[in-house]
Amino acid sequence: MKRLNPHISIDCVLFGFDFENLHVLLIDRGRYDSDFKNEIVQYALPGDLIYMDEQLDEGAQRVLKDLTGLQNIFMEQFGAFGDPGRLSSESDQRWLKSIRSEPEERVVTIGYYSLVKMHDYIPVASSFARSAVWVPVNEVAELAFDHNILLDKALSALRQTLQTRPIGFNLLPPKFTLSQLQRLYEAIHNRDIDKRNFRRKIIKLGIVTELAEKQEGVAHKPARFFSFDKDRYEELLQEGFENFKL
Amino acid sequence: MKRLNPHISIDCVLFGFDFENLHVLLIDRGRYDSDFKNEIVQYALPGDLIYMDEQLDEGAQRVLKDLTGLQNIFMEQFGAFGDPGRLSSESDQRWLKSIRSEPEERVVTIGYYSLVKMHDYIPVASSFARSAVWVPVNEVAELAFDHNILLDKALSALRQTLQTRPIGFNLLPPKFTLSQLQRLYEAIHNRDIDKRNFRRKIIKLGIVTELAEKQEGVAHKPARFFSFDKDRYEELLQEGFENFKL
Numbered sequence: 192m193k194r195l196n197p198h199i200s201i202d203c204v205l206f207g208f209d210f211e212n213l214h215v216l217l218i219d220r221g222r223y224d225s226d227f228k229n230e231i232v233q234y235a236l237p238g239d240l241i242y243m244d245e246q247l248d249e250g251a252q253r254v255l256k257d258l259t260g261l262q263n264i265f266m267e268q269f270g271a272f273g274d275p276g277r278l279s280s281e282s283d284q285r286w287l288k289s290i291r292s293e294p295e296e297r298v299v300t301i302g303y304y305s306l307v308k309m310h311d312y313i314p315v316a317s318s319f320a321r322s323a324v325w326v327p328v329n330e331v332a333e334l335a336f337d338h339n340i341l342l343d344k345a346l347s348a349l350r351q352t353l354q355t356r357p358i359g360f361n362l363l364p365p366k367f368t369l370s371q372l373q374r375l376y377e378a379i380h381n382r383d384i385d386k387r388n389f390r391r392k393i394i395k396l397g398i399v400t401e402l403a404e405k406q407e408g409v410a411h412k413p414a415r416f417f418s419f420d421k422d423r424y425e426e427l428l429q430e431g432f433e434n435f436k437l
Numbered sequence: 438m439k440r441l442n443p444h445i446s447i448d449c450v451l452f453g454f455d456f457e458n459l460h461v462l463l464i465d466r467g468r469y470d471s472d473f474k475n476e477i478v479q480y481a482l483p484g485d486l487i488y489m490d491e492q493l494d495e496g497a498q499r500v501l502k503d504l505t506g507l508q509n510i511f512m513e514q515f516g517a518f519g520d521p522g523r524l525s526s527e528s529d530q531r532w533l534k535s536i537r538s539e540p541e542e543r544v545v546t547i548g549y550y551s552l553v554k555m556h557d558y559i560p561v562a563s564s565f566a567r568s569a570v571w572v573p574v575n576e577v578a579e580l581a582f583d584h585n586i587l588l589d590k591a592l593s594a595l596r597q598t599l600q601t602r603p604i605g606f607n608l609l610p611p612k613f614t615l616s617q618l619q620r621l622y623e624a625i626h627n628r629d630i631d632k633r634n635f636r637r638k639i640i641k642l643g644i645v646t647e648l649a650e651k652q653e654g655v656a657h658k659p660a661r662f663f664s665f666d667k668d669r670y671e672e673l674l675q676e677g678f679e680n681f682k683l
Contacts, residue, residue: 244521275491299547301517
């Protein structure tokens, strides 16, 4: 029988891009009302205690899979969160008492995050998750525990990473327009980006290759397709990727 | 009576610069030989379990102060380390049994780091630290637990930070030569940097101001002094600091 560590948990912030908006994967773990009926929706990040004998990285994979069915997603740490009061709200305590043997113990959680192509990952809720859904980041309401704080920190880490590594390219189709790429950056930064500046900087960076092909069957002037130059990308990573500010 | 959390610790990686080399603050916590005599030197990062009711950031301050006497140093997290076997070597277990009530429990540690002007911080060992010393990073031998791994990770975090924030300036005197500044970057990156390139990039960045004054009483050609332009620095942080690659 595996033993849970009562003091250490992992929470996963999985971002998903659908070519339009940035989403985050949430579970509905439910919330008990004052009659102890668990009938209210309460969204939370997928997270749980780790096992005593589990590596943190393995724990992150296992927790995500247990609650949402998703697996084989490389996630990175973005911080540890240990406010002693982070689990002590009345509503959170009611819920914890329903599933944990030591609900009042203080838990430090390690945050893991990643960004994936949303439509490639269809979550299926299990364990204490009653549903698992992609929610646009801009529409996230009050989450359980301190999960809004975790979400904010993960978003900062994602934006920081986008400046030092062009992580976004695997989120687009093999042939994409610069408008599609721009939309990805706008969604992550949650602001409009100047089109001309964006194109100039992206092209200067040399990691996109212009293709002969153009869009077909569109109502507007067809846009040129680009592909991602992986060799040039690897080269930039080797020699130190220049900061990519928009 | 404060209760220690048997599963969560904090380790501090405090880097110090002495105008020449990068150092790290270590404690000698001792090591028991097979006769259980604690007479062998065993260096380790200053670290300990946290209290149940303690914020992580406060814990980092408290642990550093308890072991080395140093305080009021702003430190940042650089990662959580949770290999289930990280404390299980025979030598580490012998030591843990001498000071902990639950020496075999698995402990996840949260790493905190900072960089300070070394000569401003004179450590004074206390608690289970038998001495506390600044050691050149290049001369660090085998540390207790997984502390060599933590040191490597903290060094990577420091180098990464140096690319996105000019953190080094408060480590130099108010008036400094570009050679002194270059030496700081070389010490952190542990490699030689091309002098001409360095000067060009630093001046282009606009965060140093050339002064009228020059060095006096030096054997070589006296070098020009520079000062740090704090307003320009703040401005760059606001608008997004350009990546500073050397």
